[in-house]
């Protein structure tokens with residue numbers, strides 16, 4: 001007898017999950033052996049595998065790590081290291097301790113736990129327009145009602161935020177990606193942060209500050225964090241990750257929490273999983289603790305900076321004359337752009353992979369309101385060296401030319 005699963009599954013699972021368009025593009029790229037400007041992940045040639053390998057060997061010499069780890073928030077040594085690192089960097093108030101750091105399976109798990117903790121069916125939340133689609137997926141699954149607020153080169157636009165907060169009634173939180181935002185590459189200035197935090201206080205809502213790209217700044221002055229700016233106000237939750245600066249496969253991120261929330265979030269975690277692997281957390285801690293981190297990060301930055309410049313130059317040279325406009329960010333992994341004459345970027349993305357074997361991400365999926373962003377486009381330069389950038393840009397230019405003439409015929 002055939003089972004009709006929709007009868008058994010919750011609405012959350014049966015109706016609110018859908019295949020990811022990023023996944024489709026990455027799969028198509030693979031099938032067609034296309035040049036890819038799709039994946040927002042670090043470049044494998046920059047993985048510090050030799051050093052990490054030694055750290056894993058040392059972790060294997062610690063038998064206690066093979067038992068259930070007794071601290072539900074994660075490895076104490078790593079949590080202490082993160083608390084000190086954040087304070088040293090001016091990202092957290094001096095009062096922060098390891099008690100307020102909860103290790104997660106990448107910052108994506110932090111997003112999931114916060115969605116579970118905060119969002120009840122129909123609750124309003126503010127998201128940036130555009131924003132990170134996997135966060136939208138998680139919040140949508142939970143039943144969130146999205147209030148989209150535009151971002152410009154300095155971050156969330158405060159006047160737009162104020163209008164939304166004034167009209168919406170209670171808002172559970174504002175979800176914001178503060179540095180080299182995915183996908184726009186924009187960074188929220190400290191001046192903007194002060195304005196947004198003042199609004200969050202006035203309208204009594206909370207800020208979730210997602211910050212996986214902070215340490216990939218290629219130029220300009222580093223900005224502070226909402227978490228530090230709020231001090232002991234207890235209104236901000238900070239999400240960090242080692243995915244972009246060490247390796248994504250190690251799956252270590254963290255939440256820095258207001259003290260009153262730390263126990264509750266840890267209890268929530270225990271209701272989902274007993275613990276995360278202390279073995280990998282130990283290996284990461286071992287890797288980090290004796291490292292010359294500024295030197296390590298500056299090597300990464302140097303490599304990504306030249307990739308950014310190569311792709312920006314190639315796209316401007318080849319595709320600019322055909323109508324592609326791009327924003328070049330001060331850090332992170334993404335160039336964000338528009339082709340104003342392309343009215344359906346999803347169709348063009350499929351065409352470009354099929355006809356010219358060049359992949360990129362259509363921008364529409366980064367908007368909570370999917371009628372927005374039809375002509376926008378995201379390119380990731382993280383895994384693209386100069387030769388690939390130039391060849392990819394030539395292919396994109398050919399795809400633009402033939403697509404335009406097909407549209408005109």
Ligand SMILES: Cc1ncc(COP(=O)(O)O)c(C=O)c1O
Pocket residue numbers: 040105106107108109132177182210212240241242243248252253
């Ligand atoms: C803005 C943003 N937040 C969170 C994540 C999740 O990263 P991870 O779970 O690997 O830490 C990503 C990954 O691309 C991201 O771009």
